[in-house]
Amino acid sequence: MEVLGGLGNGFAVALQPINLMWCFVGCFLGTIVGILPGLGPAATIALLLPLTYGMDPTGGIIMLSGIYFGAKYGGSTTSILLNIPGEASSVVTCLDGHQMARNGRAGAALGIAAIASFIAGTFGIVALTVMAPPIAAFALRFSSPEYFALMVLGLSLVVVLGGNSLMKALLSLLVGLWLTSIGTDLFTSQSRFTFGSSFLISGIDFMIIAIGVFAIAGVLESIKAREENTALPVPGTLRELLPSRAELKACRFAFANGSIVGFLVGVLPGAGSAIASFIAYGIEKSVSKHPEKFGTGVPEGVAAPEGANNADSGGALVPLLTLGIPGGGTTAILLSALVLWGVKPGPLMMIESPQVFWGLVASLYIGNLMLLVLNLPLVPLFAQILRIPLYVLFPIIFGLSLVGAYSVSDNVMNLVLLAGFGLVGYVMAKLDFPTAPLILGFVLGDAMERAVRQSLTMSQGDPAILVERPISAVMLTLAALILLTPPAMSAWRRHTKHQKGSPS
Amino acid sequence: MMRALPDRDVIAGLALAALGGFITLRATQWDLMGEDGPGPGFFPLGYGVLMLALSIALTGRALLRPAMRGDAPVDVAGHARALLTWAVFAGTAVAMQWIGFMLGFALLSAFIVAHVFEQGWRRAALVGIACAAGFWVVFQQLLGVSLPTGPWGF
Amino acid sequence: MKRRHLIATGATLALGGAMPARAQAGWVPTRPIEIVAHNGPGSGPDVFARALVSTLEQERLNPVRMQVANRVGGGGATAMNYIMDKRGDPHVLGVWTSLWLSLPLVQAEARALTTDMTAITRIAIEPALLVVRTESPHRTLADLIAAARARPGALRQSGGSPTARDNLVRQLLMVSTGTRWSFISFPGGGERLSALLGGHVDLMIAEPSEAGEQVRAGRLRVLAQVTEARLPGFPDVPTLREAGFPITDVVQARGLVAPPGIPAEAVAYYQGLFQRMSQSATWQKYLEDNQFQGAWLSAADTATFFVAYQDTLRGILQEAGVRVVR
Numbered sequence: 001m002e003v004l005g006g007l008g009n010g011f012a013v014a015l016q017p018i019n020l021m022w023c024f025v026g027c028f029l030g031t032i033v034g035i036l037p038g039l040g041p042a043a044t045i046a047l048l049l050p051l052t053y054g055m056d057p058t059g060g061i062i063m064l065s066g067i068y069f070g071a072k073y074g075g076s077t078t079s080i081l082l083n084i085p086g087e088a089s090s091v092v093t094c095l096d097g098h099q100m101a102r103n104g105r106a107g108a109a110l111g112i113a114a115i116a117s118f119i120a121g122t123f124g125i126v127a128l129t130v131m132a133p134p135i136a137a138f139a140l141r142f143s144s145p146e147y148f149a150l151m152v153l154g155l156s157l158v159v160v161l162g163g164n165s166l167m168k169a170l171l172s173l174l175v176g177l178w179l180t181s182i183g184t185d186l187f188t189s190q191s192r193f194t195f196g197s198s199f200l201i202s203g204i205d206f207m208i209i210a211i212g213v214f215a216i217a218g219v220l221e222s223i224k225a226r227e228e229n230t231a232l233p234v235p236g237t238l239r240e241l242l243p244s245r246a247e248l249k250a251c252r253f254a255f256a257n258g259s260i261v262g263f264l265v266g267v268l269p270g271a272g273s274a275i276a277s278f279i280a281y282g283i284e285k286s287v288s289k290h291p292e293k294f295g296t297g298v299p300e301g302v303a304a305p306e307g308a309n310n311a312d313s314g315g316a317l318v319p320l321l322t323l324g325i326p327g328g329g330t331t332a333i334l335l336s337a338l339v340l341w342g343v344k345p346g347p348l349m350m351i352e353s354p355q356v357f358w359g360l361v362a363s364l365y366i367g368n369l370m371l372l373v374l375n376l377p378l379v380p381l382f383a384q385i386l387r388i389p390l391y392v393l394f395p396i397i398f399g400l401s402l403v404g405a406y407s408v409s410d411n412v413m414n415l416v417l418l419a420g421f422g423l424v425g426y427v428m429a430k431l432d433f434p435t436a437p438l439i440l441g442f443v444l445g446d447a448m449e450r451a452v453r454q455s456l457t458m459s460q461g462d463p464a465i466l467v468e469r470p471i472s473a474v475m476l477t478l479a480a481l482i483l484l485t486p487p488a489m490s491a492w493r494r495h496t497k498h499q500k501g502s503p504s
Numbered sequence: 505m506m507r508a509l510p511d512r513d514v515i516a517g518l519a520l521a522a523l524g525g526f527i528t529l530r531a532t533q534w535d536l537m538g539e540d541g542p543g544p545g546f547f548p549l550g551y552g553v554l555m556l557a558l559s560i561a562l563t564g565r566a567l568l569r570p571a572m573r574g575d576a577p578v579d580v581a582g583h584a585r586a587l588l589t590w591a592v593f594a595g596t597a598v599a600m601q602w603i604g605f606m607l608g609f610a611l612l613s614a615f616i617v618a619h620v621f622e623q624g625w626r627r628a629a630l631v632g633i634a635c636a637a638g639f640w641v642v643f644q645q646l647l648g649v650s651l652p653t654g655p656w657g658f
Numbered sequence: 659m660k661r662r663h664l665i666a667t668g669a670t671l672a673l674g675g676a677m678p679a680r681a682q683a684g685w686v687p688t689r690p691i692e693i694v695a696h697n698g699p700g701s702g703p704d705v706f707a708r709a710l711v712s713t714l715e716q717e718r719l720n721p722v723r724m725q726v727a728n729r730v731g732g733g734g735a736t737a738m739n740y741i742m743d744k745r746g747d748p749h750v751l752g753v754w755t756s757l758w759l760s761l762p763l764v765q766a767e768a769r770a771l772t773t774d775m776t777a778i779t780r781i782a783i784e785p786a787l788l789v790v791r792t793e794s795p796h797r798t799l800a801d802l803i804a805a806a807r808a809r810p811g812a813l814r815q816s817g818g819s820p821t822a823r824d825n826l827v828r829q830l831l832m833v834s835t836g837t838r839w840s841f842i843s844f845p846g847g848g849e850r851l852s853a854l855l856g857g858h859v860d861l862m863i864a865e866p867s868e869a870g871e872q873v874r875a876g877r878l879r880v881l882a883q884v885t886e887a888r889l890p891g892f893p894d895v896p897t898l899r900e901a902g903f904p905i906t907d908v909v910q911a912r913g914l915v916a917p918p919g920i921p922a923e924a925v926a927y928y929q930g931l932f933q934r935m936s937q938s939a940t941w942q943k944y945l946e947d948n949q950f951q952g953a954w955l956s957a958a959d960t961a962t963f964f965v966a967y968q969d970t971l972r973g974i975l976q977e978a979g980v981r982v983v984r
Contacts, residue, residue: 036642038649046699050712140856144842167562171520174555178527178548184733185544187843189764189821189980190534192544193527198732198739198767216593223620224579224586269848323855324871325848332848333700339867339947346871391621395613395635398593402600402609403643403651409698409730410650412601419594426586431516449547450845456541457842458814458858540840 007129010358014366019059023363026063027370030070034086035078037211037404041071041087042330049337057341058359064337065317065360066367068330069121072273072310073371076113080302081106081385082397084215084404089273089309091210091439092281096294096301098218103297104233107241107383111376112299113306115243116255118372120307123259124266124314125364128321133350136322139267144454145465147271149472149479151448154275156479157282158437160291169437172428176441179204187453204417205408206274209442212421213428213435215401219394220426232386241380247299254284254300258307265308266315269327273312274443277305286482295436314364321357323347517563524555589620604654610636685923687749690723693914694752696737698730706912707753709944710781710935717938719931734761738770744917748924751778754915759968760821763975766983773968776920777960779932780913782945783953785885786823787892789869789878790861791854799881799901802861806837813839814859816850820980823910824863826971827884829978830905831898854878866891866949884908891949906970911953913960929957 013019033044045064052060075086080097093113100109127135158173159166182193183203194200235241258280265276284304285294294301316327324346326332338345343353350357388396405418428435452466459465467473531552535543592615596608614632617623640658643649651658693711695703707726714720729737734757741752752758758772788799796802806813817824825841832838842859844850847868854862855877862869863884870891872878880895886907888897898905914932916925935941936954945952955963975982 036647038643039647043699046704046708050708053712140852143853143856143858167558167565168516171516171555171558171562174551174558175520175523177551178523178555181548186819186845187540188535188538188544189819190544191765191767192534192548193530194767196767198735198769201732201735201765201767202730216590220586220590223589224582226582226585269852270844270846319848319852323852325851325855326846327848328846329700332846336700336705342947344871344874347875347877348871391617391623391627392631392635394620395609395616395631398612398616399609399635399639402597402605403639403649406605406651407649409728409736411731411736412598412652415597415600415652416594419590419597422593423590426590430583431512433516445547450843452547453541454842454844457840460811460840461541 003130006354006358007362009355010360010362013058013355013359014062014362019062019359019363020366022059022063023066023367024370026066026068027070027367027374028066030067030072031074031371031374032070033067034071034074034076036074037078037084037086037400038407040407041067042333043407044071045330045333045337049333049340052337053340055341057338057343057353058356060341061334061338061343061356061360062363062367064334065364066370068334069310069313069364069367070371072121072313073114073117073375075309076117076302076306077110077382078400080109080113081382082215082393082400083218084397084400085207085210088206088210088443089277089305089312091214091274092277092305093302094210094214095281095436096297096299098214099295099297100299100302101297101386102232104235105247105297105299106232106234106386107379108243108247108299109297109302110379110382111241111243112247112251112302114372114375114379115248116251116258116303116307117310117375118368119255120259120262121310121314121368121371122365124263124311125361125368127263128314128318128364129361132318132322135267136318139269139319140323141471142268144451144458145467145469145472146475147268148448148451148455148466149475150265150268150271150275151444151451153475153479153482154279154282154440154444155448156482157278157286158440159483160282160286161434161436161440165432168433172433172435172437173441176438176443177445179209179438180442180445181449186450199411199413202409205414206442207408208405208414208417209421210439211401211404212418213425213438215397216418216422217425217429217435219397220422221429222390223394224426232390234383234386238380241383243299250298251300251303253287254280254303255307257284258304259311261304262308262311263315266312266327267318268315269319269325271447272328272443273309273316275447276308276312278440278443280304280308282482317364320345321349321360324349511566511569513566514563517559517566520559521556521563524552524557524559527552528556585620589616592616600652600654602654604656604658605651606636606640606658607654608652609639685748685921685927687722687924687927689749690725691720692727692750693724694727694729694737694740694750696729696734696753696755696757698728703753703755703912704728706782710753710914710932713935713938713940713944714931716940717935719935719938732767733765734758735765735768735770738762738768738772741775741915741917742770746919747917748920750917751928752915753912755912756823756910756967756971758915759964760971760975763968763972763982763984764821764980771984772915773961773964774918776916776918776925777957777964778914778916778925778928779957780911780953780955780960780963781932781936782912782950783885784865784910784912784950785883785889786827786863786865786910787869787873787880787895788827788861788863788882788884788898789854789873789880791857792876792879793857794860794879796860796881797879799896799898799903802881803831803835803837803903806832806839807835810838811840813861815839815841816844816853816859816862817841818845818850819843820978821975823884823908826908826974826978827863827905829974830908831903833977834903834905870949885951889949889951906974908974909967911963911967913955925957 033039075090076093078084078086079090079093083098085091097109261280262276285291319325320331326335405414531545531548534545536545596612600608610632613635614628617631618628693707695707711724729740744750762768853859882901883897
């Protein structure tokens with residue numbers, strides 16, 4: 001088969017020592033970039049581009065892709081250990097990942113994140129290898145009405161993520177929707193809710209809200225509760241620092257879930273990886289036997305979003321490599337890198353530059369394996385970070401948050417907003433409002449509004465376009481299923497319990 | 505005798521109702537429907553009205569609920585500690601544009617060690633300086649990430 | 659002793675006599691130069707700025723280190739405000755794009771005016787292509803316009819914000835032909851292109867770097883070029899004027915500005931520097947690879963261009979129904 005032939009040649013290229021070296025350099029850099037706030041993969045790649053001018057394109061793209069994938073692996077580290085989302089797609093990992101750390105299962109969480117990333121990342125690359133052209137063609141059938149349905153699917157998860165009070169979850173969501181509309185309206189250039197401030201014209205960056213509401217508020221809450229221990233629990237033995245068999249077993253569905261959802265969402269240009277991780281998490285929770293435990297530290301709550309954000313990287317390469325269409329952000333820079341080296345990314349790239357294409361794909365397999373090997377042994381090491389006494393750990397968390405916020409754009413206003421959202425998160429926790437729906441609303445609100453307005457313009461005002469197309473109809477049905485599954489499943493269980501007549 | 509504080513839900517409900525009202529009002533000042541589809545006011549009006557309605561429902565439900573006697577007493581000292589920490593955090597964050605990241609961070613760290621954890625000023629100074637120096641080496645020197653700088657270059 | 663002293667004095671006097679002339683022409687940068695881009699790494703102005711720096715380095719034209727600074731925010735206003743705030747500092751430059759001319763017109767909060775800055779040079783113009791899918795029934799621009807006339811509002815164009823070039827060209831075409839078709843804004847180029855390729859919209863006005871590969875692969879057809887003279891890559895495609903639709907030129911240009919109040923010698927220096935750069939082989943290759951057109955203008959001409967083009971923009975925006983605040 002043509003694919004196997006191409007892949008075989010690709011491995012021949014990727015296994016050359018020089019390309020293996022570039023792969024390692026990229027993976028290593030990417031992991032560091034993902035762990036540390038202040039540097040995102042996009043900025044790092046842009047900074048390294050001038051150094052790669054004279055490079056062989058295959059080696060160059062191998063290295064840059066290593067950074068791209070590596071950052072996703074590293075991003076979960078601070079999310080789990082310190083409740084600081086490393087990048088947008090790691091936000092969901094904070095929910096259960098950090099709770100696992102507080103329960104003394106930090107090593108397990110880190111390990112599961114790495115394993116899920118590996119499994120889903122490999123799945124994404126296999127799918128890219130085997131199905132890239134037909135998937136790309138399928139993705140072209142997605143447009144605004146389908147994006148709308150996807151966002152509805154995402155928003156239906158608020159019910160699942162809501163916790164005790166649906167009313168409060170919805171209010172949280174609505175505040176998130178409002179926050180995301182602050183800025184300039186794309187369609188009319190009208191400023192909305194900017195209060196005359198030139199800074200708010202570009203809107204509020206997602207990371208400021210996420211870091212504020214999670215990391216800062218989390219520290220404030222710990223300070224309020226005055227925990228007696230001076231440090232968080234860290235298990236002593238190596239065995240306890242890695243995921244247990246039971247934990248891995250619980251994640252079986254999550255591995256598949258994250259892989260498929262992440263890849264499919266990644267293929268769509270413009271749908272960010274944060275969306276993929278939210279949807280995977282929501283699906284995981286809604287099919288779980290113990291949904292109420294999500295948010296307290298369940299391993300599948302880490303596996304699903306972490307897998308999704310890695311499979312998303314593989315998915316995003318599909319339109320880039322088969323059509324020359326960048327998904328946005330990092331893939332846009334990868335595109336300009338390819339152009340720089342004289343490779344022409346587009347429908348003809350596979351035919352005209354097969355060694356670059358297949359060399360890259362093959363090295364992604366190798367890179368994924370390298371990242372697993374790099375990250376797993378570091379797990380026990382990283383878990384030791386939690387041994388640091390809280391009176392040093394909390395300043396570090398504050399410091400990392402400030403660096404991360406400032407790096408969005410060199411403006412002290414970002415720090416002010418960060419502090420503001422820290423307070424908002426604290427107040428929300430005290431008033432018993434769930435914060436996840438706020439983040440969800442922020443992530444999806446903008447995209448959903450755009451999708452609706454684009455769709456209605458496409459159909460000249462006919463709202464039927466939102467439901468009549470087959471793909472969007474399927475997703476809307478899925479959303480309905482998600483909304484109905486938890487109550488249905490609990491009703492089913494009550495029914496079967498009642499039938500068996502078991503004493504409760 | 506301590507007066508019972510208003511139910512949290514009432515406070516939240518009223519605050520959110522105010523926000524919802526504000527959003528709704530602003531939204532009506534923009535175009536709701538253009539010739540090419542919904543205008544910039546369409547969605548804000550939607551979630552503004554929803555926010556208003558839900559928060560009024562929340563407030564109403566809280567007011568109608570019988571007062572709970574068994575509520576845990578409000579931990580004023582804890583809140584005060586947390587909010588003071590927040591104030592120092594916000595204050596140093598703002599001050600960083602004049603005094604630079606390192607000094608602001610050192611002060612923040614020292615405050616946390618000394619006041620929140622009551623470890624004594626010697627340890628506070630040590631932690632403050634160590635953290636700031638560590639960040640300076642890693643972020644400013646090694647990575648070249650730009651941070652707010654004061655007149656002394658860091 | 660005395661003779662040496664005399665010779666030294668004599669030499670100093672002689673050189674001193676020659677000095678004044680050299681000092682006037684001799685301004686050179688003495689500190690690293692900061693080149694400001696109004697968007698983040700990987701964006702259009704950022705990539706352009708980095709290309710400028712790298713070309714200067716490769717051609718060994720730069721006497722000091724030049725560094726790109728991303729000043730993101732305010733839709734571009736942050737970078738522009740920064741340039742204004744650096745009044746008198748000749749070691750800061752900004753990469754201006756047409757956005758720097760349209761932004762002050764539509765954003766009330768913007769306080770920096772490009773016409774107040776020191777124009778240094780215009781360097782390149784980005785042409786555009788009016789493209790449709792190859793499966794589209796429209797084979798020429800005239801076909802498309804006729805279809806638009808037959809069904810007003812039915813055709814759809816994907817593009818960016820309403821103040822961007824693609825919408826302005828659309829407005830001018832619609833007004834001059836008396837037709838109407840709708841404009842759908844997408845924030846990213848990838849989404850615009852996939853909307854067109856997937857058949858969800860009917861046309862797009864795209865840059866050659868975006869759409870070129872699709873055209874080469876036979877997925878898109880170019881109906882017209884939005885440019886003065888035909889591009890070398892598209893010798894068989896008529897320009898708008900040649901196709902029978904002459905409209906005002908909507909120029910998507912890029913160049914360099916400096917803060918207001920810098921010495922005239924510095925302006926002359928930079929003008930010369932970027933002129934030499936524009937003529938270099940490395941730069942010519944960059945233009946070719948990215949399908950830009952070289953459009954170098956002197957500092958004085960650039961300043962005139964700013965004023966004239968901003969006036970043109972004002973008119974077009976008002977006709978497009980966009981609210982103009984200045």
